Amino acid sequence: MDKVIVAQNLSLGYSKDEFIIKDISFSIDSGSFVFITGASGSGKSTLLKSLYGALKPETGSLVVAGVELKGVNKSKLNLLRKHIGIVFQDYKLIKEWTVEKNIMLPLLVGGYDKKVQQDQVEKLLSHVRLKHQALKYPKELSGGEQQRVAMARALSNNPVLILADEPTGNLDDYSSQLIWNLLEGANKDLDSTVIVVTHHIPESMRIEYKHFHIEFGKIHERI
Amino acid sequence: MNAFKNHLSLVVALLGILFSLQTFIIVERAIDAYKQNLACNYxxxxxxxxxxxxxxxxxxxxxxxxxxxxxxxxxxxxxxxxxxxxxxxxxxxxxxxxxxxxxxxxxxxxxxxxxxxxxxxxxxxxxxxxFTKSHDSTYKLLLLFKNVITVFAVSVGIITILLISKELKIWQFKHTERMSIMGLFGAPTWLSSAVLFRLAIVDALIASGLAFIVFSYLSSSDWVIGELTNVGISIKIFDKFSDFSMMLGVALLVSLLLASFIVISHKEEV
Known part of the structure; x- marks a missing residue:
């Protein structure tokens, strides 16, 4: 099976003297569904940030979708990010853009045709059950609805890789379940690799998944 | 309302610059014309x-x-x-x-x-x-007038620069988040900063347009023409084409510099 992520002797940190992730090696198969768990401050989010290039490896190597992220330049990184969908705990929606335009962002960046953009947004709005909210602004939506918008945005350009950082951390049970369903759907229907950083793996998971646990800067696969 | 507010602060600051600059230029022109009249009579x-x-x-x-x-x-x-x-x-x-x-x-x-x-x-x-006595007093009066206008223009300029630096911080705060989010989805800098530059260009156009309307009105108003004629000045104090071009140029330069500064100083959130 193709590997979408390969990390070797990877160390990550916010300063050169102190690493949060220390000398880890792991790989993730293309099309798999992966959970990364760990205590607060264990380095889960740090690892996730490194996967979309927001944090560069201090030592070792990290290859994501064929791109070596150690010393990667901006244009190569931008190209990689066009194939990654990211979901954040705090949604990170653009406040001054409507729901519709927020979802359109990756398509806009990808330079898709206007008609394709419109069709895809309409499809996704139905998919996340927000068709009636298309022209609203993020602040007019509830937390759950905002996260659904963020999910739709992450799915809009059929990404190879979806990275989600505690996507249900701020949501109620109903909204959380909707988000899990959407992530499962993306993995099953779009064949996207999904990596979710979370405190708890939902019991309702209907698909096969891998579980990595981070402790004291080291990563272990739990079977 | 939000869109109006987005434009208002920079437009006001740009208007301040354009008004002080254009007033200074007009006064210079009027003084030169007045000096020419005096030269004819002296x-x-x-x-x-x-x-x-x-x-x-x-x-x-x-x-x-x-x-x-x-x-x-x-x-x-x-x-x-x-x-x-x-x-x-x-x-x-x-x-x-x-x-x-x-x-x-x-x-x-x-x-x-x-x-x-x-x-x-x-x-x-x-x-x-x-005729030194009368010459010197006229000349000093002219100099005084010119200096007062220069001080006025410089003061307005300084206040405007302060306004712009405050605006810079607001813009930085407002646009950094959007630019970072767009960057997370692979938007190149030109795309993530396009809104900023569009806003800068639109605001420069609005400010220079407003200044043009005000100065066009003033330069053709009977009262202004009458006052200038009273002191023997009959030149065109506001040239619609060249003055508008100058104002537009200055407004574009200031607002694009502001936008460029924000883009250059932008750092991706980690």
Whole structure:
């Protein structure tokens, strides 16, 4: 099976003297569904940030979708990010853009045709059950609805890789379940690799998944 | 309402710059025109033992635009009583020559002094009357007016720069988040900052358009024209094409610099 992520002797940190992730090696198969768990401050989010290039490896190597992220330049990184969908705990929606335009962002960046953009947004709005909210602004939506918008945005350009950082951390049970369903759907229907950083793996998971646990800067696969 | 607020702060700051700059330019133009009028009315009187031709004057002193010999008839008229014709003719020959010198521009007191000294070096020239008292006070009044306007324009400029630096912080705060989010999805800098540059260009257009409307109205208003005519200024103080181009250029330069600064100083959130 193709590997979408390969990390070797990877160390990550916010300063050169102190690493949060220390000398880890792991790989993730293309099309798999992966959970990364760990205590607060264990380095889960740090690892996730490194996967979309927001944090560069201090030592070792990290290859994501064929791109070596150690010393990667901006244009190569931008190209990689066009194939990654990211979901954040705090949604990170653009406040001054409507729901519709927020979802359109990756398509806009990808330079898709206007008609394709419109069709895809309409499809996704139905998919996340927000068709009636298309022209609203993020602040007019509830937390759950905002996260659904963020999910739709992450799915809009059929990404190879979806990275989600505690996507249900701020949501109620109903909204959380909707988000899990959407992530499962993306993995099953779009064949996207999904990596979710979370405190708890939902019991309702209907698909096969891998579980990595981070402790004291080291990563272990739990079977 | 939000979109209006987005534009308002930068437009106001840009308007401040354009108003101070254009006011300064208009006042400069008016003062130059006024100086030209004064130059037309101002002249020196030179008393010479011998005849000096206009060419000789102009060859030596480039500032002199026109020389007119004053007829001694008025002086002689006053002495006319009891003097016979023959003696009057003799008197006419004995009288020195009077010349009125017009200058190319209204001179500064230093220019008047150096011209007087230079003229008096000519052995034939007996006296130079410069009407110093009235000249100096007019010149000082002009200088004062110009300085007051300069101080006003500089003050407005400084206040505007402070406004712009505050605006810079607001813009940085407002646009950094959007640029970071767009960057997370692979948007190149030109795309993530496009909104910022569009806003900068639109605001520059709005500000220069508003300034153009105000100055066009003022320059064609009867009151302004009347006031200028009263002091003898009849030039076009606001050139619609060149002044608008200048204002648009300045507004674009300032707002694009502001936008560029934000883009350059933008750092991706980690």
């Amino acid at each position: 002249s020196l009187v030179v008393v010479s033992k011998k005849t000096i031709t206009e060419k000789t004057f102009q060859k030596k002193y480039k500032i002199i635009s026109n020389v007119k010999e004053l007829a001694p008839d008025n002086v002689i008229k006053k002495l006319n009583s009891g003097i016979d014709k023959k003696n009057i003719e003799l008197l006419k020959l004995a009288l020195p020559k009077f010349y009125r010198l017009k200058l190319l521009h209204y001179p500064s007191p230093d220019e008047v002094n150096s011209l007087t000294k230079s003229l008096l070096r000519n052995k034939d020239i007996m006296k130079v009357e410069t």
